[in-house]
Amino acid sequence: MPDLDLTADVVTLTAAVCDIESVSHHETELADAVERALRALPHLTVVRDGDAVVARTDLGRPERVILAGHLDTVPLTDPPNLPVRRESGRLVGRGTTDMKGGVAVQLRLAATITESTRDVTYVFYDAEEVEDRYNGLGRLARTRPDLLQGDFAVLLEPTDGGIEGGCKGTLRVDVHAGGVAAHSARPWNGSNAIHAAGEILARLSAYEPRTAEVDGLEYREALNAVGISGGIAGNVIPDACTVSVNYRFAPDRSGEQALQHVREVFHGFDVELGDTADGARPGLDLPAAQAFVAALGLPVTAKQGWTDVARFSTLGVPAVNFGPGDPNLAHTDHEHCPEQQIIDAEAALRRWLEDAPTDGEEHP
Known part of the structure; x- marks a missing residue:
């Protein structure tokens, strides 16, 4: 059983963590190593849930923040x-x-900050890279939401060393065009559903997505066809055609509001919901978020995709993305990360955690 040396420098520790293989659904060995290392630290309370590990300080501070990955x-x-x-x-x-x-x-x-001016919850979870139903953070949100309560959260997904606030929501629908089947030699006896779907595509081509400002950040929406299907044979006029559409919407809209908007765009067609996930507001107007941005001294941009920060948002915890690594290199055969970005990320978060909250209170 490999052990993790939390006294090692952060780059050496990163290499050690990487070398414990943990492809989705096979995280147990790494989760065991993380749990052993954290349970050896007397200032932390550690909880294991499947292959998720949660470690918490209990210093009695008035503010609790969450670091998750x-x-x-x-x-x-x-x-x-x-x-x-x-x-x-x-x-x-x-x-x-x-x-x-x-x-x-x-x-x-977690190993080196024992007297932070904030209480800290460290969350290490499983199955982020596979279907949503397996996601360990989602499981904790459903079954142990008490472990995820806090004033502010940081998801350490790669952001190339910058801060990305909140995230957009995502919604997928199937837009159905109907017709009447007939022999292709006598098309006048039928009605071609694929031709009818041309109107769906025309509306998408003419659609002008909005840019919404949320908590001072600009989120660019997008509505796009991502798939099309229809027809059963080369000599049959098709009686059905389906265009799959993905809508990425700003976090000032709920999933229900996003679906209503899409139904309005495709008025007259049957719109069937596939799946949806709300976005997350960055909460940059809140003191905890402002203290984070001030401590790091980095510009904040809107997260134009969807990430697990949305799970914190559903629990009422504002969240941002901040972590080492270029997200464009994620999942590639030549995946790599500058060592300096890992070092800088540790230093930046340490400044924040060791800095006094700007709430005017005295802390023990």
Whole structure:
């Protein structure tokens, strides 16, 4: 059973975390190592839930913040891109960007910050890279929401060292066009559903997505066809055609409001909901978020995709994304992360956690 040395520097620790393979649904070995390392720290209370590990300080501070990151990776390459290598100031290999650099930063902070001016909850969870129903953070939100309560959360997903606030919501629908089947030699006896779907595509082409300002950040919405299907044979006029549409919407809209908007766009067609996930407001107007931004001294941009920060938002906890690594390199065969970004991320979060909250209160 491999052990993690939390006294090692954060780059060495990142390499050690990466070298414990943890492809989704196979995180147990890494979760065991994380749990053993954290249980050895007397200032933390540790809870294990499946392959998720939650460690909390209980200092009695008036503010609690959360640092969260997933333990799993996508599958290895062939030949495997592990163990990691150190090349020209970079760590190269699976998980270096997505997102074991962030996990190592959490572990270092958990081990070395014993008297923070804030109480801290460290969350290490499983199955982020697979279907939503397996997601460990989602499981905790459903079954142990008490473990995820706080004033502010940081998800250490790769952001290339910047701060990305909140996230957009996502919704997928199937838009159905109907027709009447007939022999293709006598099309006048039928009605071509694929031709009728041209109106769906025309509305998408003419659609002008909005840019919404939420808590001072600009989120660019998007409505796009992502699939189309219809027809059963080369000599049959099709009686059905379906266009799959994905809507990425700003976090000032709920999933229900987003669905209503899409139904209005495709008025006259049958719109069937596939799946939806609300976005997350960054909450930059709140003191905890403002203190985070001030401590890091970095500009904040809107997260234009969807991330697990949305799970915190559903619990009433504003959240941002901040972590080492270029997200464009996630899941690639040549995944790598600059060592300096991992070092800088640890230093930035340490400044924040050791800085006094700007609430005017005295803390023990």
